[in-house]
Amino acid sequence: MHVSIYLYTRRETLSAPGVQLSAIKYQNVGNIMEVFFLMAGLALVVFIAIFRRTSSRSARALPAVPNIEVRDRAIARSMLVDHADTFSDRPVSPFHVKFVRAERVNLSYSISTVPHGPLWRALRCNLTAGILHPSRLGRLAGLQRQAVDGLVAGLSSGCGHDDDVVVIRDGLHTAVLTLQMRMCFGDGGFDAGDVRAVQRVLKDFFDGMVDAPVLATSRTARLLHWRRWRRFLAVRSRMTKLLLPLIMERQRRRQSMSMCCSDSGDDGGGIRPYVDSLLDLQVPSHDDGSVRRALTDDEKANLVWEFLGAGTETVVSCVEWALAHLVNQPEVQEKLRREVDVHGGSDTPTPYLRAVILESLRLHPPVAVIQRDVVVRSVDDGGGGAAAAVIGVHVPPEEEDGSSGVDVVRFTIVPGAIGRDSRTWTDDADEFRPERFLAGGEGEAVGPMPGPKDVRMLPFGAGTRHCPGMALGMAHVRLLLAALVRAFQWEWEVPAAAATAALVDLTEVDGFVKHMKTPLRARITPRT
Ligand code: HEM
Numbered sequence: 001m002h003v004s005i006y007l008y009t010r011r012e013t014l015s016a017p018g019v020q021l022s023a024i025k026y027q028n029v030g031n032i033m034e035v036f037f038l039m040a041g042l043a044l045v046v047f048i049a050i051f052r053r054t055s056s057r058s059a060r061a062l063p064a065v066p067n068i069e070v071r072d073r074a075i076a077r078s079m080l081v082d083h084a085d086t087f088s089d090r091p092v093s094p095f096h097v098k099f100v101r102a103e104r105v106n107l108s109y110s111i112s113t114v115p116h117g118p119l120w121r122a123l124r125c126n127l128t129a130g131i132l133h134p135s136r137l138g139r140l141a142g143l144q145r146q147a148v149d150g151l152v153a154g155l156s157s158g159c160g161h162d163d164d165v166v167v168i169r170d171g172l173h174t175a176v177l178t179l180q181m182r183m184c185f186g187d188g189g190f191d192a193g194d195v196r197a198v199q200r201v202l203k204d205f206f207d208g209m210v211d212a213p214v215l216a217t218s219r220t221a222r223l224l225h226w227r228r229w230r231r232f233l234a235v236r237s238r239m240t241k242l243l244l245p246l247i248m249e250r251q252r253r254r255q256s257m258s259m260c261c262s263d264s265g266d267d268g269g270g271i272r273p274y275v276d277s278l279l280d281l282q283v284p285s286h287d288d289g290s291v292r293r294a295l296t297d298d299e300k301a302n303l304v305w306e307f308l309g310a311g312t313e314t315v316v317s318c319v320e321w322a323l324a325h326l327v328n329q330p331e332v333q334e335k336l337r338r339e340v341d342v343h344g345g346s347d348t349p350t351p352y353l354r355a356v357i358l359e360s361l362r363l364h365p366p367v368a369v370i371q372r373d374v375v376v377r378s379v380d381d382g383g384g385g386a387a388a389a390v391i392g393v394h395v396p397p398e399e400e401d402g403s404s405g406v407d408v409v410r411f412t413i414v415p416g417a418i419g420r421d422s423r424t425w426t427d428d429a430d431e432f433r434p435e436r437f438l439a440g441g442e443g444e445a446v447g448p449m450p451g452p453k454d455v456r457m458l459p460f461g462a463g464t465r466h467c468p469g470m471a472l473g474m475a476h477v478r479l480l481l482a483a484l485v486r487a488f489q490w491e492w493e494v495p496a497a498a499a500t501a502a503l504v505d506l507t508e509v510d511g512f513v514k515h516m517k518t519p520l521r522a523r524i525t526p527r528t
Pocket residue numbers: 111112113124306307310311312314315318365366367370371458459460461462463464465466467468469470472473474477
C-alpha cells in the first residue's frame with residue numbers, strides 16, 4: 001500500500017524581533033523626524049512580518065489541514081465503498097463569498113460543495129431523479145444530435161481555409177456548453193451571445209482558480225493580493241449578473257406559458273429544463289427536515305453554474321484527450337472508424353468506441369483529485385482518529401505536546417495514479433491500448449463506475465458522492481467522438497516550433513479539470 005502523509009500546520013513561528021528593540025532605542029529621542037522614522041520603521045517591520053507570514057503560507061498553497069494522499073486502489077475502495085458514510089464530505093469552500101451579495105445567507109452551496117445531509121439529499125435527488133434519470137436521458141437524443149451536427153457542420157465549413165487545421169477544444173466547448181444550456185434553460189431562453197458570455201466567465205473563473213489556494217490562506221493574503229482578490233470576486237459577480245437574468249427570464253416564460261396553455265413546464269420534446277426544477281424545489285431548512293423553504297437566488301445561480309461547469313469541462317476534456325490519442329495512433333482511429341461507420345447512429349453496441357473512451361478516462365481522468373474531509377474527534381486514541389483508523393493511517397497530533405489534535409483530515413485520492421498503477425494494469429499501464437477493455441483483455445469487466453469489490457479506475461468517483469452525471473457525460477462523449485471520427489480523418493498538425501517532434505504532446509495540466517497543456521491542433525480532412 002502506498003500512502004504519503006503531508007502535514008501542514010497553521011502555526012508559524014514568526015516573530016519580529018526588531019520591533020521591540022527599535023522602540024527602546026528611540027524611546028527617549030524627542031526629535032519629530034526621528035519619531036516619524038521610528039513609526040515608519042515600525043510599520044515596515046510589521047508589514048514585512050505579515051508579508052512573510054502570508055507568503056510562506058501561500059507558497060505551500062494548501063489549507064492548514066493534514067492532507068493524506070491516496071494512490072492505492074485498495075485504500076480508495078475501503079474509503080469510498082466500504083466506509084462511504086464516513087467519507088461523504090468534500091472540503092468546505094474556503095471563501096464565504098455570496099453570489100448575491102445583498103442576501104443574508106451565510107454560504108450558498110451547490111451539490112458538490114454542500115455537506116452530506118438533508119440539503120445535499122434534496123439537491124442531488126432533484127438533479128438525479130428530475131433531470132438525469134435514465135428514463136429521461138433518452139429524450140435528450142434530439143438535442144444531442146443537433147449539438148453534434150452543429151459541431152460537424154461548423155468544422156466542415158471551416159475546411160478549405162487556414163490549411164484545415166483546427167484547435168478542437170474551442171468548437172467542442174461551444175457545442176457542449178450550448179447543449180448544457182438548452183438542458184438548463186430550455187429553448188429560446190438564451191442566444192449565442194449568452195453562450196459566449198458564459199464561456200468567457202467560465203474561462204476566467206477556472207483561470208482564477210489558480211489564485212484560490214493563495215487567497216484562501218487568510219484575510220491578510222487577500223489584503224496583500226487585493227488585485228487578484230478583486231478579480232476573483234468580480235468573476236463571481238459577473239457570473240451572477242449573467243445567470244440570474246436567464247433564470248428570471250425562464251421563470252417569466254414559464255408563468256406566461258402556464259397562463260396561456262396550462263403547460264406542465266416541459267419545453268417541448270418532454271424535456272424539463274433544470275431551472276424549472278430549481279424554481280419549484282423546496283429544500284429542508286433544518287436538519288430534521290421539519291421546515292421547508294424555496295431556494296435563494298444565490299443557490300439557484302450556484303446550482304446552474306455547477307450544472308454548466310461540471311457538465312461541460314469534463315466532457316470537453318475527455319473528448320480532446322481521446323482525439324489526441326487517435327491522432328497519435330492512426331491504426332486505432334481507423335479501427336474505431338470501421339466500427340462507427342457500421343454501427344454509429346444505431347442502437348447496436350459499439351464496444352470499441354466504449355473501450356476508447358474508457359482508456360482515455362483511465363489515463364486522463366478529467367477530475368484530477370477526489371477529496372474528502374473527515375472530522376477526526378480525537379487523535380489521542382492511538383489510531384489517529386476514526387477515519388484514519390479505517391485505512392490504517394496514523395495522523396500525528398498537531399501540537400508538539402500532543403495535547404490537542406487536528407479537527408479535520410483531508411484525503412486526496414488521485415484517480416490518475418490508480419488508473420496507471422502497473423500492479424493493476426499489467427499490459428503497459430502508461431500506453432493507450434483500448435483493446436484491454438475488450439473481451440479477453442485485462443479490463444474486460446471494468447466499467448466507468450467501480451463495482452463493490454474492486455476499484456481499478458475512478459473517473460467518476462465512487463460511493464455516496466459519486467458523479468450523478470456519469471450516464472449523461474458518457475452519452476455526450478460517445479456521440480461526439482463517434483461523429484467526429486465518422487466525419488473527418490484526424491492527423492497531427494506539427495507546430496513550427498516542434499518540427500522535430502513525432503507525436504502530439506500529451507503533457508497534462510491539472511486545473512479544474514485535467515487538460516492537455518498544449519491544446520490539440522489537428523488537420524482534419526472531411527470524409528466523403
Ligand atoms: C465525462 C464526464 C464527467 C466526469 C469524468 C465527471 C467526474 C466527476 C467526479 C470524479 C466527481 C467527484 C466524485 C466523487 O467525489 O466521488 C463528480 C461529481 C459531480 N459531477 Fe461529474 N463528471 C462528469 C460529468 C458530469 C455531468 C454531465 C454532470 C451534470 C450535468 C456532472 C455533475 C456532477 C455533480 C453535481 C457532482 C457532485 C456530486 C455530489 O457531490 O454528490 N458531472 N463528477
